[in-house]
Amino acid sequence: MNRVFNFGAGPAAIPLEVLKEAQENLVDFKGEGLSIMEASHRSKMYDEVHSEALALIRELYEVPEDYDILFLQGGASMQFAMVPLNLSLGGKAQYADTGSWSTKAIKEAKIQNIDFEIVASSKDSSHNHIPKDINFSDDADYAYITSNNTIYGTQYKTFPSTKAPLVVDASSDIFSYLVDWSKIDLMFAGAQKNAGPSGVTIVIIKKELLTRVKENIPSMLRYKTHSDTNSLYNTPPTFGIYMLGLTMKWIKTQGGIKAVQKANEEKAKLLYDAIDNSDGFYVGHAQKDSRSLMNVSFNIKDKDSELEAKLVKLATNSGMIGLKGHRSIGGLRASIYNAMSFEGIKALVALMEKFASEHR
Ligand SMILES: *Cc1c(COP(=O)(O)O)cnc(C)c1O
Secondary structure (H helix, E strand, C coil): CCCCEEECCCCCCCHHHHHHHHHHCCCCCCCCCCCCCCCCCHHHHHHHHHHHHHHHHHHHHCCCEEEEEEEECCCHHCCCHHHHHHCCCCCEEEEEEHHEEEHHHHHHHHHCCCCCEEEEHHHHCCCCCCEEEECCCCCCCCCEECCCHHHHCCEEECCCCCCCHHHCEEECCCCCCCCCCCCCCEEECCCCCCCCCCCCEEEEEHHHHHHCHHHHHHHHCHHHHHHHHHCCCCCCCCCHHHHHHHHHHHHHHHCCHHHHHHEEEEEEHHHHHHHHCCCCCCCECHHHHHHHEEEEEEEEECCCCCHHHHHHHCCCHHHHECCCCCCCCEEEEECCCCCCCHHHHHHHHHHHHHHHHHHC
16 A cells, blocks of 8 residues: 555545545445445434534534534535525625635625625735734624635634624634634534545534524525434435544544644644745745644745746655645645644655755
8 A cells, every 4th residue: 555645735634544444344334234325314323423423523622512513515615605695684794804715705695695894804915814803893794704724824823702603614624623612603614624525514503593594595505404403304425424423533542632733733833844944945825923734835935936846746756745836826735634644744844855955
């Protein structure tokens, strides 16, 4: 077996232990004589998988009892539309625009023709920081942020305080650190970055918010439909939920989310140190106080795209894939989610140091 180090932004690396356990059970799930993929979503066999995934998320992410955990489909992008559909009361919705994903969420509010406002933006500095002192109105229908900006490599260190319900797109940093639930009213994330394969979208919603959901929106697009049916209104993405559960179990064996957070801080430090100690050969995209622990976006000095392409190619040939930066800012991006090992980071740092010394 020859596994590469996958630095891709998403779908992203999955812990080997998780893949192996799934492989072991793929054809004959725990002696049941069929694959979990073939099991009815109403069967006892699947019900255990479903309940365990929910219970592990609640336990490990310390989700309070007054929040519901939902498994939906349509990706995080579907949430861009579901949030205004379900939460808009006809008043004003407020958004912080910290990158492409926030911009896409704002586009959906625009399509629905709701009253919305962008109260903070980092657009003028190519989204290289999280704006300070974001001021959401307490009476907004909801306030919207993207906790980690996957493309630009910026991340909120604390969430803005507001009495308005705070909606958080945590697609690229869910389960990477423990959050302060007292500030959050709805969090959503596609699973494929930090929680398993694509196909399942996790929504964690304060139950109180379900009472405002209007009747005149399609059943599948109403949070309440899924809350009322334990996310079994229709066939859920059963295999994805199984993999999500295995990923949560893996987090538990790592010592829980606190331990994973500590490792994430150490892993990110190794990479940022390599950038900072390169005598200007590597230039990080994000301002230091906004740096993401999940996506490290950087350029080579003078945005030398030829050298950047050369480094990406060299990395690929050395078993490190997915390092090409997003087309909107170029350069390189190392996505270092929970599943990226220290070994992978160290291999990348060694390559970066060698490359810098040869091309300085
Ligand atoms: C990847 C990503 C999305 C889009 O997720 P899909 O599941 O592909 O719709 C949205 N927001 C953020 C922050 C992301 O990183």
